[in-house]
Amino acid sequence: MSARDLSVLLSVILIVAMLIIPFPGWLLSVLIIINISLALLVLLTSMNMSEPLQFSIFPSLLLLLTLFRLGLNVSTTRSILSKGEAGGVVETFGTFVVGGNVVVGMVVFLILIIIQFIVITKGSERVSEVAARFTLDAMPGKQMSIDADLNAGMISEHEARERREKIGREADFYGAMDGASKFVKGDAIAGIIIVIINLIFGIVIGMTQMGLSIADSANKFSLLTVGDGIVSQIPALLISTATGIVVTRAASDGNLGKDITSQLFAYPKMLYVTGATILLLGIFTPIGIVLTLPIGGLMIVGGYMISRTPQPDKDQLQELEEEIQTDEMKSPESVVNLLNVDPIEFEFGYGLIPLADSNQGGDLLDRIVMIRRQLAIELGLVIPVVRIRDNIQLQPNEYRLKIKGSEMARGELLLDHYLAMSPGIDDDSIEGIDTVEPSFGLPAKWITEDMKEQAEIFGYTVVDPPSVVSTHITEVIKGNAHELLGRQETKQLIDHIKESYPILVEEVTPNPLSVGEVQKVLGKLLRENVSIRNLPIIFETLADFGKVTSDTDLLAEYVRQALARQITNQYSSSNESLKVVTLSGKIEKLIADGIQQTEHGNYLSMDPTVSQSILESLASQVEQLSLMEQTPIVLCSPAVRMYVRQLTERYFPQIPILSYNELEANVEVQSVGVVNID
Incomplete structure (x- = not known):
């Protein structure tokens, strides 16, 4: 002590x-x-x-x-x-x-x-009492302001955490002062x-x-x-x-003494008026000039001395700020800062500024906060801050989403219209501007507000522009979540689980697996839309098999099998059977025979003609299921699953490839098609 x-x-x-x-x-x-x-x-x-x-x-x-x-x-x-x-x-x-x-x-x-x-x-x-009440009432607004600044990229995660803690301490302080x-x-x-x-x-x-x-x-x-x-x-x-x-x-810029002297004597002319009033009081009243003259004279002299002190005007301050900014741009550090690449950037034309401007009713910043929370729950990944900025090089109603500096998606919005997606059969009475829904590529129309109610009656799905762009952002980030998971982000996830499971983490990293190898396993799961939120099970599996093999592809397969319940619930509902497309024994044998083992890992090597035939057969089955309005799922044996994924990933990236070991024993599986070649 x-x-x-x-x-x-x-x-x-x-x-x-x-x-x-x-x-x-x-x-x-x-x-x-x-x-x-x-x-x-x-x-x-x-x-x-x-x-x-x-x-x-x-x-x-x-x-x-x-x-x-x-x-x-x-x-x-x-x-x-x-x-x-x-x-x-x-x-x-x-x-x-x-x-x-x-x-x-x-x-x-x-x-x-x-x-x-x-x-x-x-x-x-x-x-x-009043301060405590106002502080508590203002907390939600302050929290939303912090989230908005965070999503706009104006502050970092660390700064946002500090501001939130400060708001909490302010509420506690004024509440305590109310009682004290x-x-x-x-x-x-x-x-x-x-x-x-x-x-x-x-x-x-x-x-x-x-x-x-x-x-x-x-x-x-x-x-x-x-x-x-x-x-x-x-x-x-x-x-x-x-x-x-x-x-x-x-609001204060310093201590009480500094504030009093700087603000009370900010207007020297008022000291002249006050001093003259005191002198007149001594002249025209029985108080006498002997008493009022020193005080009034002191105020007049003080006002004169303060007014003689040079004060920088606004133009000088502005010129000084511009000089500082110019010097900063000339410094080597400013060039180095230009090398930084934001993980996620959302740019839009000037016509879409009302979408992000809260003063004009825009709620894009709040929607991005919800998107980050939603993806954290769905994927188990903390999505980086989305940098939002306007770009005059884009068309007025155009926007684009960039991930690590590369453009991943682009779209166009009409803020005074609604996006109506067809139920399958178009109605000629619904007039609008033909377009394509950006998230899923569905045919759609931009309709006016007058047509909205009529379109809903005919079964159209009508969505407002903010919902269109937020859905597009969500889907693009989900589809590229594996690119957002680097070693630094993986280290943060490891530190998070280590707080609750320290022994488990010690068995996995740094031996037998490095942070980079854990990152590769988690990235492979995210690449196939498998949530990594259940880190304890993932690390249990890595602890079991990490000492047997360091092949991250095999480790990812073991983890998928350990997450069988999660994967089953992801693709099947409790009251319906799981409809799948299976591979014939011939194709599975061709794939198994085409596996080449090297010291750097295994890969699939097949005759291009055979590969093309398999893909054409799969495309035919997918088309039939699409006509039946069913989501295609390919089911195969565990030994060839990851190689089937390698074969189909370029042409059918959205089709889930599952193995028998990734499904719960109690789930009912119904084969609705077989991929086969002559």
Whole structure:
């Protein structure tokens, strides 16, 4: 335990001791001076912070200082009533500060109580309540703003995390301040009650136990009571003022002293007006020029000195900023920054600016936030931030999506139209601009809002432009998710699972598999639209087979078989049989015979004529299933599955290739076609 921690614990123990153990007068005097010093330190600290979170410990500190002050009150009360003295500091405040006059002391004490209780404490309490309420109400908007900046690429993931944490700390701080301000209010009330108790019972004890007359007893205990009250209310007033400063700090560029001097004296001409007013007040009233001349003259001179100080105008500041930007562009670092390639970029023409501009009702940024969350759930991959920007080189209504600097998709939107996708049979009464749905290549039409209701009646699927582009973005990212998973992203996934399964991760990486080999296995799964969210099962499989083979293709096959339940649920529903296209035994034998084994892995080598025949037969089966409005799935034996995928990937990338070991035993499989060649 450090010395700082020990000192705080000893301070709390001291507070408890003051409530129980009688302290001598000299020790009470030391503690009273410490109390005043701490209160002054808290006040000065609150004045020198630029934002409330820089003094986030203030609510808890306020409680401890209040308890410390109340503990002192208990100790001094015990000493006053039992010994008729409470140390030199209390006696000094009772005699020297108030001049030994009990009435003056009582008036000063009451004024301090009124200032603290009615003015400062009441105002601080109200500000704390309003600040806490407004901070909680503003949290959703602030969170959405952070997500928007993150998706626009204006901030990084780390900066977004820091901002979210800051918002949470602000809510906690103002909520705590709302409750802590009640301590100050209760402390003021307790101070009044303690003074009344000391005064009444002190006079009684002085008469009955100390043998003093009523006059002597009243004089003695009144001075001690007033001294104790004032010596406790001064630090209480300082703490109350610090509370008010903390909860009223808003937008600031520096500490309170800097803000006051920079903002109060920002307009030197106002000092001329104020100084002249004070001088006129001395001339035309009985106050006299002798008193008002120094003050008014000081203000006029101060205004003149401030106005003589050169202030940079807006044009100079703008020129300075431009020079800085020019210097930055000339620096070597700026050229290096141009080499960075964003993982995902979404560019659009100027006609689609309302799509992303929240001031014009655009919600593209919010949709991309939801897309990233959706893909994290579906694929188990944290999609990088999507950089959104307008591009004047594109057509006004055109957009394109780039992944790692390469264009992956392009489309066109008509913001004042709706996209209507045909149900299969077009209706001539539905008029519009013929187009193709960008995500799935379906024939569609851009129709006006007047035709929307009629198109829905005839069975058309009608979608607004933001939904069209968000669906397109989703499908493109899903289809290229394996390219977004690099070694750095894989390391982040490994660190994430390591928090819950440290032993499992240690068995997989760095031995027997490196991060790069794990990344290849996960990339192969994503390439075939298999979610990697269930990392524990994936790593269990890699731990089992990683010591047997380092071939990432084989490891990916083992992982797919371990994810059989997930893959089965992905392609089959509980109340329907799984309709598949199978490979004939002849084709499977041809593929098995064409497997070439090398030291760098296995690959498929077949006669081009045979490969073409297999692909043509598969294309015929796929066409028949499409006419039946069924999704084609190819089922084959585990030994040739990945080679069938190699054969068909270029021509049928969307068709899932499954093996028998990747299906649950209880699923009903129905063969609706066989791929065969003569």
